[in-house]
Amino acid sequence: MKLAYWMYAGPAHIGTLRIASSFKNVHAIMHAPLGDDYFNVMRSMLERERNFTPVTTSVVDRNVLARGSQEKVVDNITRKDAEEHPDLIVLTPTCTSSILQEDLQNFVERAQIESKGDVMLADVNHYRFNELQAADRTLNQIAQFYIEKARKRGELPTAKTEKPSVNIIGTSTMGFHNQHDCTELKRLMADLGIEVNVVIPEGSTVYDIQKMPRAWFNLVPYRELGLPLAEYLQEQFGTPFVDITPMGVVETARCIRKIQQILNEQGAAVNYEEFINEQTLHVSQAAWFSRSIDCQNLTGKKAVVFGDNTHAAAMTKILAREMGIHVVLAGTYCKYDADWFREQVSEYCDEVLISEDNGEIGDAIARLEPSAIFGTQMERHVGKRLDIPCGVIAAPIHIQNFPIGYKPFMGYEGTNQITDLIYNSFTLGMEDHLLEIFGGHDTKEGITKGISADSDLAWSKDGLAELNKIPGFVRGKVKRNTEKFARERQIEQITAEVLYAAKEAVGA
Amino acid sequence: MTLAETQPQALEFECETGNYHTFCPISCVAWLYQKIEDSFFLVIGTKTCGYFLQNAMGVMIFAEPRYAMAELEEGDISAQLNDYEELKRLCTQIKRDRNPSVIVWIGTCTTEIIKTDLEGLAPRLEAEIGIPIVVARANGLDYAFTQGEDTVLAAMAHRCPDKAPVAETEKEERNAISRLINFGRKKEDVAADESEYVKHPPLVLFGSLPDPVVTQLTMELKRQGIKVSGWLPAKRFTELPVLEEGYYVSGINPFLSRTATTLMRRRKCKLIGAPFPIGPDGTRAWIEKICSVFGIEPQGLDEREAQIWAGLEDYVKLIRGKSVFFMGDNLLEISLARFLVRCGMTVPEIGIPYMDKRYQAAELALLEKTCAEMGVPLPRIMEKPDNYNQLQRIYELKPDLVITGMAHANPLEARGINTKWSVEFTFAQIHGFTNARDVLELVTRPLRRNNSLKDLGWDKLVREEAKL
Ligand code: SF4
Ligand code: SF4
Numbered sequence: 001m002k003l004a005y006w007m008y009a010g011p012a013h014i015g016t017l018r019i020a021s022s023f024k025n026v027h028a029i030m031h032a033p034l035g036d037d038y039f040n041v042m043r044s045m046l047e048r049e050r051n052f053t054p055v056t057t058s059v060v061d062r063n064v065l066a067r068g069s070q071e072k073v074v075d076n077i078t079r080k081d082a083e084e085h086p087d088l089i090v091l092t093p094t095c096t097s098s099i100l101q102e103d104l105q106n107f108v109e110r111a112q113i114e115s116k117g118d119v120m121l122a123d124v125n126h127y128r129f130n131e132l133q134a135a136d137r138t139l140n141q142i143a144q145f146y147i148e149k150a151r152k153r154g155e156l157p158t159a160k161t162e163k164p165s166v167n168i169i170g171t172s173t174m175g176f177h178n179q180h181d182c183t184e185l186k187r188l189m190a191d192l193g194i195e196v197n198v199v200i201p202e203g204s205t206v207y208d209i210q211k212m213p214r215a216w217f218n219l220v221p222y223r224e225l226g227l228p229l230a231e232y233l234q235e236q237f238g239t240p241f242v243d244i245t246p247m248g249v250v251e252t253a254r255c256i257r258k259i260q261q262i263l264n265e266q267g268a269a270v271n272y273e274e275f276i277n278e279q280t281l282h283v284s285q286a287a288w289f290s291r292s293i294d295c296q297n298l299t300g301k302k303a304v305v306f307g308d309n310t311h312a313a314a315m316t317k318i319l320a321r322e323m324g325i326h327v328v329l330a331g332t333y334c335k336y337d338a339d340w341f342r343e344q345v346s347e348y349c350d351e352v353l354i355s356e357d358n359g360e361i362g363d364a365i366a367r368l369e370p371s372a373i374f375g376t377q378m379e380r381h382v383g384k385r386l387d388i389p390c391g392v393i394a395a396p397i398h399i400q401n402f403p404i405g406y407k408p409f410m411g412y413e414g415t416n417q418i419t420d421l422i423y424n425s426f427t428l429g430m431e432d433h434l435l436e437i438f439g440g441h442d443t444k445e446g447i448t449k450g451i452s453a454d455s456d457l458a459w460s461k462d463g464l465a466e467l468n469k470i471p472g473f474v475r476g477k478v479k480r481n482t483e484k485f486a487r488e489r490q491i492e493q494i495t496a497e498v499l500y501a502a503k504e505a506v507g508a
Numbered sequence: 509m510t511l512a513e514t515q516p517q518a519l520e521f522e523c524e525t526g527n528y529h530t531f532c533p534i535s536c537v538a539w540l541y542q543k544i545e546d547s548f549f550l551v552i553g554t555k556t557c558g559y560f561l562q563n564a565m566g567v568m569i570f571a572e573p574r575y576a577m578a579e580l581e582e583g584d585i586s587a588q589l590n591d592y593e594e595l596k597r598l599c600t601q602i603k604r605d606r607n608p609s610v611i612v613w614i615g616t617c618t619t620e621i622i623k624t625d626l627e628g629l630a631p632r633l634e635a636e637i638g639i640p641i642v643v644a645r646a647n648g649l650d651y652a653f654t655q656g657e658d659t660v661l662a663a664m665a666h667r668c669p670d671k672a673p674v675a676e677t678e679k680e681e682r683n684a685i686s687r688l689i690n691f692g693r694k695k696e697d698v699a700a701d702e703s704e705y706v707k708h709p710p711l712v713l714f715g716s717l718p719d720p721v722v723t724q725l726t727m728e729l730k731r732q733g734i735k736v737s738g739w740l741p742a743k744r745f746t747e748l749p750v751l752e753e754g755y756y757v758s759g760i761n762p763f764l765s766r767t768a769t770t771l772m773r774r775r776k777c778k779l780i781g782a783p784f785p786i787g788p789d790g791t792r793a794w795i796e797k798i799c800s801v802f803g804i805e806p807q808g809l810d811e812r813e814a815q816i817w818a819g820l821e822d823y824v825k826l827i828r829g830k831s832v833f834f835m836g837d838n839l840l841e842i843s844l845a846r847f848l849v850r851c852g853m854t855v856p857e858i859g860i861p862y863m864d865k866r867y868q869a870a871e872l873a874l875l876e877k878t879c880a881e882m883g884v885p886l887p888r889i890m891e892k893p894d895n896y897n898q899l900q901r902i903y904e905l906k907p908d909l910v911i912t913g914m915a916h917a918n919p920l921e922a923r924g925i926n927t928k929w930s931v932e933f934t935f936a937q938i939h940g941f942t943n944a945r946d947v948l949e950l951v952t953r954p955l956r957r958n959n960s961l962k963d964l965g966w967d968k969l970v971r972e973e974a975k976l
Binding site: 001002003004005006007010011013014032033034035036037038040041042044045048049050051052053056057058059060061062065076083094095096099100127130396466469470496497500503504505 | 527528529530531532533534535552553554555556557558559560562563575576577578579580581582584585589594595597598601602616617618621622647648649650652718719720723724727815816819896899913914915916917918919922941942945
């Protein structure tokens, strides 16, 4: 047993469900107790989804435990197959129901007999893998299944597309700024004259998978999702892949040059140098900004970076190489892929931290006292307590990571967004500091301003006590309304009773 | 026993045993740790439980000082590790770091499945480390959403002292509410106050409410000369109310049937089964029922209720004649439906995760009576609904408003159906006369919003010109 207060990566079933519900016309059946179906809430709320999340919980309760769940699970699968005609139904347990050690593969086989669509058990060990690993596996499993299926039917394409083309692998629902990144990557590919063949999994159908071999190369922008699939496609079809995250001016250029090399090896004759130059100098403001006077003030400032592998590594490089900021610590919670992270960031920071324990990171931040943090919601929270500004750069996701406006982290527009984020994080710190000096912050506790000063009314102790329980942001209004009410009725002392009478009268 | 005598016949009860969405009962931690200020909640479960609390309830960050997960790892599940030693290690650490007055162990599905004997372990550990440990098995196999509170309160009922302390000073210590109400007043005033009360057997109310609402309901009864001796839960674990045999108890939430049973059977208290104090009609019925048990003629209730209704009219007229469909989520459904019928709405269906017809008997009877008086058809009450089937019924019935869990709200809105999240009623202050307006504030919000975006439809999502 371990005491835990916070989780950076979710449990395995969340990863599986993220993949399943990213595809079009795929349904997931989750074999789990009632309370485990919060994935639907998260997705519907965070993504502001207009469609019903295609996940149904086949509820495990006392009865099911006593009677066995096979019948119920099979029923739910075949029922969903008949109701919605999905191409594929993915069955997953949660870590809770996997303790029951049922033969779910057998359930799936039985359900397959009566289903028109395909039925599959997500092959994930719920005791060993977290959300990110499970997502990666599920994506790979689904893709391989449909490649094999097409191969058996002789439906695999034999030729590449005429013009250079790419599959973008790894955009998924509830990913950190994934939608915006995807839009930006598509624009970038268009600028480079590359056709986007398939984007997977978000928005594609399982039958798009068999078109994947037509692409000239695969692009895997996120370290956490898609690499095994790209490797599989390389092994099967010899398709090369680019796994350089195009975040920041330097890495975006490196990614594009790698693409150029790959295309030219396949007989294209492209030269992107001018494009890179143009973008770097004129479209992206980041390079100019880092040489501007504003940015000089940031030179040598200390920062701590923490997040998933993709974002923490990219951010560390940007801060150190592009902005001249001193990264005192770079960390990741992707323990399972720690070597890669170390290799990526070691030369750009003083210290590397690999940990899933938020306490350890919090302590490190307190010890290092950086001027800014770039981390997750958790580090933002730590920063609030320590009075250090924090820019959020990685999942776990939060409603704020689904901004209405366009905010990619990747490509050239991404470089502008990131520069803004960095600059604002630091200057927010400075402004805060100035405000503190001049006493501009209204931080001191007080019931409301001028509670006794300009008030001709007396508040009894119980009245005050009740007033104090009202949340700060409406307290002033409630107080004003109550006093108005009391004045109108010539009540001299405001007791708790008067307070509530006022509430009833004015609906405050 | 005072459980309501009338078993309503005409109401139609069905059970779909379907796949429905609601929150896990361990979510009660979200409000109980705030309510009981000296407590520590330890949820003993898997990452799935923890991630739920962190993401769906947003508990973790803010509750950190008084809440934690005891995350079961592979060794725990395969029983290689000794549960007692493991829990001792964690609880000793909690004692050292936080020193709470009570540690509440929240069991989960996993502790049920691997049959961890939490109730057996707790007394031993309690004796060893010297902190009370209360065990609530709020798991998702047996309960839904708000019933988590029921499991905690039922467990705490065992911990209420069974004798009123003799010394007067101690008594004051115990009674947090009288202390609050009498705060800063002289002894004589307090004594004089006692005369405002009618003589009646002690009454303890159960159900977790925010402190302001506790004060409001306590004052409401005081107007009738009824003194509330205590609340379960109190603000602090050390201030749990005295429960002697023969004390009267009354629940203020519709999902507390286990607590009610525990209080009756184990603590030999007498349950006053009343409708719940939600909406002016329910609040009035609740007060009347308590008065009648104590042989008190209620004073001024008519005027009080009328005055509240008058204050609601601007909202009531927005919903009169409209229909509302409850998909079922937090077990507040019957009380809310009854209030909304009184406001002039019709209710085709009330989904509810669990229907205790005995504990909710008085509420069900009032619902029936209200429907008769308002001349509207009785709702169909659907226990453990199937959300998919419900959606088909919603498409067919086209209700003006659907009160639903969060997973279905955005998609229904996208299909042109007004929704309100049921979970908001769980967290808002909705009890008593004072807060009736807040209930309607929630119910009418989607209707008011839609009035201001009137007739835009979904092909044209914004107004072309803003009216200033
Ligand atoms: S339903 Fe069970 S496993 Fe799921 S969150 Fe609730 S207690 Fe945990
Ligand atoms: S599978 Fe095991 S280790 Fe993983 S989250 Fe579930 S209980 Fe925890």
